[in-house]
Amino acid sequence: MGSVLAGQVRNAIKDYKMIEDGDRIAVGVSGGKDSLALLHVLANQRRYLPVKYELKAFTVALGYDGFDTETIASQCKAMDVPYEVINTHIKEVVFDVRKESNPCSLCANMRRGALNDTLQKQGFNKVALGHNKDDLLETFLMSMFYEGRLNTFSPVTYLSNKNIYAIRPLAYSYEKDVRYYININKLITVTNPCTVDGKTTRSDIRQLIRTMSLQNPHYRANLFGVIKRNHISNW
Numbered sequence: 001m002g003s004v005l006a007g008q009v010r011n012a013i014k015d016y017k018m019i020e021d022g023d024r025i026a027v028g029v030s031g032g033k034d035s036l037a038l039l040h041v042l043a044n045q046r047r048y049l050p051v052k053y054e055l056k057a058f059t060v061a062l063g064y065d066g067f068d069t070e071t072i073a074s075q076c077k078a079m080d081v082p083y084e085v086i087n088t089h090i091k092e093v094v095f096d097v098r099k100e101s102n103p104c105s106l107c108a109n110m111r112r113g114a115l116n117d118t119l120q121k122q123g124f125n126k127v128a129l130g131h132n133k134d135d136l137l138e139t140f141l142m143s144m145f146y147e148g149r150l151n152t153f154s155p156v157t158y159l160s161n162k163n164i165y166a167i168r169p170l171a172y173s174y175e176k177d178v179r180y181y182i183n184i185n186k187l188i189t190v191t192n193p194c195t196v197d198g199k200t201t202r203s204d205i206r207q208l209i210r211t212m213s214l215q216n217p218h219y220r221a222n223l224f225g226v227i228k229r230n231h232i233s234n235w
Contacts (some may be wrong), residue, residue: 019053043080062194148230
């Protein structure tokens with residue numbers, strides 16, 4: 001169920017040639033709605049896409065006590081997708097050793113590093129990430145406001161040091177589409193244990209977009225149009 005999101009994912013995959021025959025695709029699953037919805041769609045699409053590909057789900061555990069990976073594992077089993085937890089000490093390094101006042105960037109870099117190192121060792125050639133269309137627009141505005149440049153993440157990114165492609169099949173899907181898909185398919189999300197979750201610069205930009213969208217219902221579509229028409233970050 002949730003054919004709208006599935007259609008959006010198929011279109012993104014087709015438009016940017018995200019998946020090819022024989023791909024070994026890892027899906028980074030945090031337990032949040034985006035990564036779970038993405039995994040569920042890709043698992044179902046194995047029956048419909050005209051290419052054959054392998055899936056495996058990975059969770060990078062940051063080192064928080066009580067983080068619920070069993071709920072993720074049981075849903076992966078129901079989807080017939082192998083699942084692995086990558087245990088790390090990222091929380092200890094970021095908060096206890098480095099005592100970062102703005103920890104998100106370092107944490108994200110360390111998560112990516114732990115995941116990509118594992119994927120390289122296991123021979124995966126692609127990693128599917130759960131960035132949705134709202135994430136795309138937020139990143140664009142953050143880059144413009146805080147870095148003074150026009151940039152966002154790309155639909156497909158080649159990680160040359162690992163020989164892995166990062167793909168973003170949810171790039172045509174707004175957060176509301178993902179939330180509906182999660183609800184209609186009764187997927188169970190896992191609470192983010194991070195103490196700074198929801199207290200970031202991204203959260204401020206997200207609220208700005210919501211406020212502007214109340215004044216102009218076409219605000220999000222216009223932003224995406226700017227990115228597409230100017231081929232920013234290969235869109």
